[in-house]
Amino acid sequence: MMNSSEASTCPSVLSDQAFSHILEDYKNYNYLKKFKKVEPTYNFGKCNVCSDRATGIHYGVPSCEGCKGFFKRSLERNEEYVCYYGYNCEMTPKQRKRCKYCRWQACLRGGMSLDSARMGRISRDEREKIIKENREQSSSSSSAPVSPSGSSEKSKQIEKSTKFYKSLLKSLNIHTANYFPDVEITNLTQNNLENGLLMLSLLRDKCYQIFLEYNHEFNKIHYDKALSLLNRMETDDGETIKCNKNLTVKQIWDYFLPALQKNINSSIVYFKNLPGFSQLSDYDFKRCVIDRVFIVITLRVAKLYIDKEFYLYLHLDDEVYFSRELMEKAYGSELAKDIFGFFDRFAELKLTDYEISVLIPAVVSNLDSYDSGDLSNLNLYYKKLLSYELSLNKRSPEFIDKLKLTYDLLSDVCKRNRDVDVKI
C-alpha cells in the first residue's frame, strides 16, 4: 500500500474516489484470498467457552484460537487465578481477557480437558457428534431467559441441571449432630499458654490472612454492593429501585442453586488452604467438607445481614439477593424465620473478623467422632487457638455461653436447610 508521501505526489487522476476503489479492490482481494483458505474447512460453530467463532475441536470441544491458547498456557504455567469481579464474569470475545479465573472456569465448564486432547485428526463421526452436542446445549441455554416455546431440548437441560443440583445437595445431606468446639477460657492457664504462644499467634495471623483472601467476595464485593443499594434506597426514597421483583419459587432456585454450588466450591478451596487441612487424608477432608460446609458458608456470609435484611447477592450482575422474602418462598416461613433468628443473635455477638477467622477452622475440624489422629490433633490446635483469640478479646464466660447457644441455632438451621425440598 502507498505511504503518505507517495500519496501526496499522486497524479490527480487518482482522485480520492478512484483511489478508494483501488483500495477496495485490494482489500477485497485479500479478503477473498483469506477466506478461500478458511472456507473449505468445516464450520465448527461457536467457541464453547466464549462464543467466538470456533476454529476446530480443541481439547475436546469446539473452541476458538484464543481459548485454545489460553487453556494451553494455563496448563503450562499452572498459576492460581483469582477473580476480582465477583466470580461471575461474562465470557464474550471482547470480555474474555478481563478475568483469567472465570475464563479458566468457563473452559472447564465448556468441557475442555487434557484427557480429550489428542494429536491429529479425529474421526468424522466423533467430530459430528461433538459439534451436534454443542449446538444443542448452546441453543437451549442462550435462549433460556425469554423463549416461550418450552422446547423439549430446553426442558431436558433443566431436568438435567435439576438432577445435578439435587444430587449435590443429597451428597451433602449426611447425618450429624453438630457440637460447638469445646472451649473454656479457664482452660488457658498461664502455663499451657506459654509453650505455644508464638505458634498460636502465627496460626492466628495465618487464619486471618486466609480468611481475608477467601472471603473477599462477601466481605467486600457483596458488602459494598449492599451498602450502595441501601444508600440508593435512602436517596431515591425506594421509588425507583426494584429488586427481587416477584420471582417465582422456581426462579429463586434457578438463582440460588448455582450460587450455592459456587459457594461450596470456594469454601472447599478455602478449607484446603487453612493450615493443616491440606495434610489431612482425602477421607478426613471430605468428611469435614460434607459435615461443615453449610455452617461455614453461613458464617462467611453473616456479615451481609444488615439492618434486619440479608443481602447475599445470588447473581452479581442482577440485583437479586437472598432477602427474607426470597428465603421464605424457597425455604418456607418457618425455616426462614429461624435463619433470620440466627442472624439476629449472631449480629448481637459482634464477633471480630479475627474471631470468625479462627472460629471457622475450629468448627470445620470439630467432627463428632474421630477415627483419625490427624483430624483430632488438628482440632485440638484450633480449639486452643479459638480459646486464645477469645481470651485476647477478654470475652466473658457469659459471652462464650451465648456464642455456644447461637452456634446451636446455626447447626440446627443448617441441618434443616439440607432437608429442604428443592421445588423446580
Add this chain to the structure above:
DNA sequence: ATAGCCTTGAAC
C-alpha cells in the same frame, strides 16, 4: 499475555 498464523506429526 493474547491470538492469529504456521509447522509438525498423527490418523485417515
Add this chain to the structure above:
DNA sequence: GTTCAAGGCTAT
C-alpha cells in the same frame, strides 16, 4: 497424500 489438532512462533 490429505485432513485435522497440538503446539510453536511472533506482532500486537
